[in-house]
Amino acid sequence: MSYEVVHTFGSTTYFLFAVFFLWIKGIPRINAGAGWWAASIACALAARIILFLFLPSKNAALVIAVYVAFNVLEKPLFLTGLVRFLELDTRLAYFWLAGVIAEVWIVVGLLADWHPLIRASLYSLINSGLLACAGWFAFYRTRDYPRLPMRCLAVSSILLSVHWLTGPVLSHFSAAYFRNGFVIGTLLVSIQYFALVAAILTLFQRRVIASEAQALDLACHDPLTGLNNKRYMGTLFEQALLLATRPHQVVAVFYIDLDNFKPINDTAGHAVGDEVLKRVASRLKENTRSTDICVRIGGDEFVVIGTQLDNEEQALEIGNKLLKKIIAEIEIDGQTYGLGASIGIALYPRHGHNLDDLMKCADSAMYLVKRNGKNSCAIYQAQEEGGKAQVC
């Protein structure tokens, strides 16, 4: 492959990578490392352009020294970006110290006119070592990172490490290797940065999907108990009505307000209060069907929507069962807590055809239970039915 083609391909690719990293540097939450990689690939680009423009020159030693100096600078920049991207607690000062030592070696070697192999010895060793570190980080320290791109990064970094270790010696003895070495180096660097681009994009995609799922979860669920929240209850209720298609099928809304919950909060603390609410939520889930809807509508108030009941008596049985389960003692850290519950029941279609009406009826039945001494459950009775809740 011709020298010009390799340089044109390399320069264009490196330029595009630099632009890409500069662009994503501004994107929140994925920018760690991107600015450093923009700088590192810019160094690789500068090295390449200098070589391409000036190599057939009388002062080849100076051109190569500048080329190598940029290539050395690229490595600590690259590693800094990688350490930031992978959120490692590695001390970057060592990499930068190694880079400075290599740069000093290059300058001294040039000024003192050392033999090319002696000049190359330390910087190729340091370059190779820094690349091996990059390979190591990409291979072993990336549990939560996209596997394939990180493996590609690791392999290309290790191959580049070998390339820098052997390249200067082989190039010194073989002009053909000097040219082919560029092809190999260009390809490996391109793979390295392409792997980074893939890793960044994959990670970004994962985070967007996770945030979406989290947002959806927050929109539909109560963060403390994990039950459905009040906002989502309407949607679920509509779905439940669609399933209640058989004649005489009943849907029951149980409005549950805990009794004497406040004293638990006041005496044992808010954390224990939270735990009590979680236990109540678990009991509701465990004692209802998977098709039933359990909701925490706020504070110590819950709603259960019993779907596809065969008759109204079944609603009473469920109300009783839930009451028994809720008021069973709760043990937290060796301490037992007693609760009560007032449950009001409204039935579809008898008390209403929409959730708002059913909730009002269930709420009203629940308040009647509270007024009558708490710790019981009752079905709502409309005025025309006698006006009093039917206590179970």
Ligand SMILES: Nc1nc2c(ncn2[C@@H]2O[C@H](COP(=O)(O)OP(=O)(O)OP(=O)(O)O)[C@@H](O)[C@H]2O)c(=O)[nH]1
């Ligand atoms: N731990 C905890 N407490 C909460 C939460 N939300 C509301 N509360 C408390 O729950 C209590 C509910 O008040 P009430 O319903 O009057 O308490 P109660 O003792 O059950 O009263 P009755 O229903 O009349 O028996 C208040 O003290 C609120 O501060 C929560 O998320 N966690």
